[in-house]
Structures are given as structure tokens and as C-alpha cells.
Amino acid sequence: MGEALRVDPTSFEFRHNSIAMYQRLLREQPVCELENGSVLLCRHADVSRALTDLDAFRRPYEWSMANKPEGPFREFGRNNMIAMNPPDNTRYRRAMARAFAPRRIAQMTTDIQTTCDMLIDRMAETSECDFIRDFALPLPVAIICQMLGIPIEDQHHFAEWSATILAGMEISSSATEKAAAETATTALFDYLAAIAETRRKDAGDDLISTLVEAADAEKLRRDEVVWGAITLLIAGHETTTHLLGNGMLALIRNPDQMQLLRARPDLTQNAVEEFLRYDPSVYVLFREAATDVTFDSVPISKGTLLVLSLAAANRDPLVFTDPDRLDITRPNAKAHLSFGAGFHLCLGQAVARVEARIAFETLLRRVGSIGLIHEPTPRDGLMFKGNHTMPVSYRMAA
């Protein structure tokens, strides 16, 4: 190995060329010490190990709280299950498990199909749209709102609040974005607290009612009902938007794969796994070493922050043949780490998979050809990847 690479993943250059940077790191320095003392892991085996060995690695709660001023955003950080380690995280997971049971997911397919068809009916009224604004965003918002039992007329507030909070969570976010995230967190908390109150009196078959029930059984605190609902909204909607957007972009840029998927709709489930592998919505996760450890003979001391690159792990040539190629027939596409791994494996993965399968099956059946009008505008961040806008023109199928 030559001189050690100097890498700053928060830099503009890295954020805008991350796949090329990860390819180079995989080749030259898969365990990469960063200038701020943290360590970036790129190999599939190393990222899997950091995600699954709960004795040696934990979510970096203290780090994620550092530099957050007292206020609603810090309060969310404190109560957000995605920042928590067991046993607090376990209470949340148990309380939510019923809502993600396979039977419940199966019941959602009709709603997903109806929403997809309605959005495509609207697309059919014209020959151009912004694929993100008009399809990839409203579908997951509608589904997460149905899961939570949020009235349809309030859904647009949700998309806005959630996008503002996510923007404020990025390492690269500005002071203005952080301040906007504070305001959005308060607005969302107050709104959901009012909904939870109505469910306490009149329970429904939705996730907020399930959380309220858990609070009544003293398994969750009352405020945790609201923080739990906020977490679901944040975790579940923009990630799925980017799965749909990144997947469509990958197909447009690889016309042979688009053609194959049109001819072989039975490949859609595997194609969704390949989209998740090829260009994941979540590029990095964070952990800290709970004990002294070694990766690739690099000693890492207890307390070190680890940046786990899911995007790099998904392109590790030791696991995926010809990893930079989009291949919807790839036999081990599902070995990606885009939903995390181990104890904290994404709770909503089955929902995201069903949504994406139905979306791509329906889009490719009903939309005859589709192409970019101009380049999409990428989201600027280290953690979440996708596009703000993606203008497309299309012709509906005969």
C-alpha cells in the first residue's frame, strides 16, 4: 500500500463523488483512519461485524447528542430509537413488532396498489413530471400515514416536517437547517400528541393506537408514543422515496436492464434488492467501539467512532461479482446491507420491499417509455442519498 489516503467524508468533494471514493477505498484502504480520529469501514465483512456484534459495538449515543443545544431536536435525539441501544431500544421494538407482522404487511398491498394506480393516473394526464414530487415522495408518505392513521388531508405537512428534520440531522447541515429542524420537530410533536390523545379515547387499527396501548400497559412512556411515531415517519418515508427514485434512475441509466424488467416482471422482487444494493438510500451508519478491537490489523481503541459505509460494503468485490454493474438477475443481490444488519435491522424493511415491488411492477406495466428531461438535483449529505427532483418525460403504454 502507498501513502495513506487523506479522506474527509464530510467534505463537498467526498459527498458528491462518494461512490468513486468508496471504490478507491475498497481497493486501497478499506479500513481508513480519518483526521478527526474516527475510522471509516468499507468492507462488507467489517461493516457486518460492526453491525452484528452488540458486545463490541454500540450506537454512539453520546456522540450523536454532542453539540445539540437543549431543545426539541435534542429531545428527539434522546428519545429516538434509532439512536438507542438495548434495553431502551428493545422496549420500542417490542411495542412496534405487531404492526410489522407479515399478516399486517399483506393487508397493506391493496392500499399500496390503489395509491400507485392513482399517482400513475395523474401522471397519465400529461407526458412530463417530476418523478420525486409526483410519485416517489407521495407513495411512501401515503403509506406511512395510513399505517399511523393520519388523515389524508394532513399528509402534505408530514412530508415537509419530515424532510426538514432529516435535513437538520445531516453532519453537513447548516445552522439555518438545524433551526428549521427544531421548529419542525415541535410542530410534528404537537400534532402527533393530539392524535395520540384521540386514540387513547377511541383506539383504531393503526400504529399510533398500538403505541398508545403499549403506554397504557406501561411498556412505553406517554411521550415515547409520540417520539416513536416521529421515528417511524422519519425512518420510513424519505428512505423509501429514495429507493423508488434511485431505482428508477438506475433503470433509466441502464436501458438493457429496463428492457429486461419490462420483459420479465417476475424479476421485480430481485430488481428491488439490486436497486437497494447498487444505490442505497442510507449510505453510512455510525457505531462506536465498546471495547478495544482490530480491523485488518488496524488497532481501534474503545470509544472510537466508526463510520460504516453501507454503499461501499454493497460494492465489495469479495461478495458481489462485477459490483459496479446493475444486474437485476444478480443471484445474491439480497446480501446487501442497505437495511442494516443484526439486532437493529430495519423494522420497516418488509413494508419498503412490498411498496417498491408494487411500484415498479405497476410503473413498468403502465408507463411505456421514460427518460430524464435533465439531470436530477442530488440531495447533499453524507448519510442519506437520493434526489430532490428528477424531471422525466414519458409515454404511457398502449
Ligand code: HEM
Ligand atoms: C428503502 C427503505 C428503507 C431503508 C433503506 C431503511 C434503512 C434502515 C437502516 C439502515 C436501519 C438501521 C439503522 C441502524 O442500524 O443504525 C433502519 C432502521 C429502522 N427502520 Fe428502516 N429503512 C427503510 C424503510 C423503513 C420503513 C418503511 C420503516 C417504517 C415504516 C422503517 C423503520 C425503521 C425503524 C423503526 C428502524 C429502527 C430499528 C431499531 O432501531 O432497532 N424503515 N432502517
